Structures are given as C-alpha cells and as structure tokens.
Amino acid sequence: MSFTGFPEAALDFYDDLEIDNSKVFWEAHRDVYQSSVAAPMVALTDELADEFGPAKVFRPYRDVRFSKDKTPYKTHQGAFVAVGPATGYYVQISAPGVRVAAGFYHADADTLAAIRRAIDDDLHGAELEKIVGTLERKGWEVGGDRVKTSPRGWSADHPRIDLLRYRSLTVSRDYGFDEVIHSPALVDRVRKDWRQTRPLVDWLVRRVG
Template identity: 75%
Template sequence: MAFTGFPEAALDFYDDLEIDNSKVFWDEHKDTYRSAVAEPMGELTDELAGEFGAAKIFRPYRDVRFSKDKTPYKTHQGAFVAVGPATGYYVQIGAPGVRVGAGFYEASAERLAALRSAIDNAIHGAELEQLVRKYSRTGWEIGGDALKTAPRGWSPDHPRIELLRHKSLTITRDYGFDEVIHSAALVREVRKDWRVATPLIDWVCRHG
C-alpha cells in the first residue's frame, strides 16, 4: 500500500507508552502499534527504497541484558538504510514526532583511524568541515559520540580538532508535529532531506 502519513494514533501510542512501558500495556495496544506505527513505517521506507535502498525497520524491543533500565520497549520506531558499515540514512517516529538523520553511527578502530586521517588531510578535511558548517547553518543538528579531549596522537591545536574528536558523526532534522507527518507528502520531505544528506554519506564511504 502507498504511504498516506502517520496517524495521530501513532503519537498517542508513544505518549502512553512513555507513561506505561509494560508488557500489559503493549499486549493491550499491539494492534495499534502494528496499524499506526509499523505498517506506515514500512510503507514510507518502501517508497524511498527505489532511490536509497531497502530499510531495516528496528524491532520495538529493548535489549535490557546489560542495562539498569529494564523497561522492555523502545519509545520510538526507527528505520535505517545502510550504505556502508553503520553508515546510512535514518527516520523515526516517537512521542516528539518524526525525525530524520544520516551519518556514521559507529566505527571500528581501523575505520576511525582512516576517517581521522582524511579529516587531517588539508583537502578532504576541509571538504568535511564545509559540509558540516553548511548543515549546521541550514538547520541540521550535528551529533554523534565525541571525545571530551583530543584523541591520542592528535594535537589539541589541530585546526579540525572538533571533527577529529568524533567517534561517530550524524546530522538530524526534526519535523516534530508538523502536519506533513500525517500526509503522503512526508515521503517527499524525507527524500529531499536524505538527498541533502547524501554528500556526508558519500564522504564517509569514500574515506572510511
């Protein structure tokens, strides 16, 4: 089926789940999750797959084995299109609305070393720096895990030390409760933003 938007019931579901994150609540509302969240997310990502690739729609269950927080369910539904190791495009819906993102979400030691070497390079590093500056200027939030200090072997005075500190690097944009999330036009908006994010993905895939 074609994507027609996330219904209000999807936002209500996650509002309630944040209050009562229990198996009892889930079992009583799993049909709402299926019809208001999971199925529309599948339809949305299916319409984007021709250009960006097939998405992995994440399971709603949390891995609580090593966590102090034992609540069993995620309070958002995410989907990820991988184009490289832990690198690609992201979309999610939760109580705060809809969010899109892109970037690399983790890296092995070897890959991180390669990316930092590219950041150190005058040409490649300046290219990434310009991309990140442009995203920030146009309303994207720059995120990812970053060291508080300079990585081992790098000078704190490096001109791109802020980028070198990143262990992952992402950009995100919130649609929140904008009416577009309840309509078929959300496909167009996500497609547009993922296209804007593609130069970052390409840079990471070239150098990592």
C-alpha cells in the first residue's frame, strides 16, 4: 500500500476521541481508526524504511495500571524508528495534526552517565552543542525531561550545564494542519526533516555505543 496522505477523517477521529474516550466510542469507530489512522501510518513508515529502518507503530491502548487517568485510548498515533536504546526518529498524528521528532526519550542510569560524560568532554560536548544550535536555528524545538538544578556531581558553572541537565533530549517540529499531511508529499517532508536530525541521532548512538 502506497502512502497517499492522512485523510481529514483521521483528525476528526482524534477530535472526537478527546471528547469521548470510551470503549463504546472506540468500537463504533474502529474501522475509521484502522483505515484513516493505522493503515496510513504503516504506509508512511514503510516508505521511509529504506533509509531509516523499520518503524514500530505503537498500539492505541494506554497502560492505565499505575495512572490516575483511566481513559483507555491514546489521543495520538505514534511510530518510532529505533537506532539505539530509546533513541531514533518519531512521527505522530493527533487532533492538532502531524508532528515529527528525533532524539533519545529515556536513558537508564548507566546510559545517562555515558551521555553526560560525552557532554563534559570538550570535543564531543562542543560537537553536540553545535548540532543542537544548528537545529534550533533551522526551527526545531529542543525539549526533553531535565532536572531543574545541576545534576549531582556537576558544577552549575559548567560551560554546557544546560545540556547536562537533560535526562532525555529531543528535537521536534509540528506540521499542524498543513495541506502536505493529506498528500503523498508528506513522505518527502518527513524524510527531509529526519535527515536534518540525523547528526543528533548519530551523536547519541556513537557516544552511548
């Protein structure tokens, strides 16, 4: 199946799901989810797999076991191409439209320590600083989970303390309701943007090993 774009019905589906996140609604609109959301997402990521690798298209069900929020379904559909531990490329559709991202989304203690040692290194740390700065200038939003103060063992006056504070580090870009999301041209748009983020992903993979 070739990717032809996400239909308007995909956005409408998530608009309605945010209002009525129930099994009754889901069962009544399961066919819309399959045809307008899931199938196009698989087609999109399949067309990108030749360059970036196969994607995991996430299940639509929330894990509510340890959450106060018991709504059963995710209000977005994401797909992730992993090239390292919790590191890679991401694309998502939801009520606000399509969003792309890249970076690392979680790190255990040893992995995070390795990343911070690389940031501390003058050569490798300066390289990451340059990569992130370049992406910011190209319009990417830098985000991730970060500690409010200095991480334990690091001085507040470290020249790259802002980067050291991150426990996850991502860059993202929203397409919103741009007409491209409804057309086959979305494949090339995502491909171009993921290529822009490749230096960040490659840095993370090299530094963590």
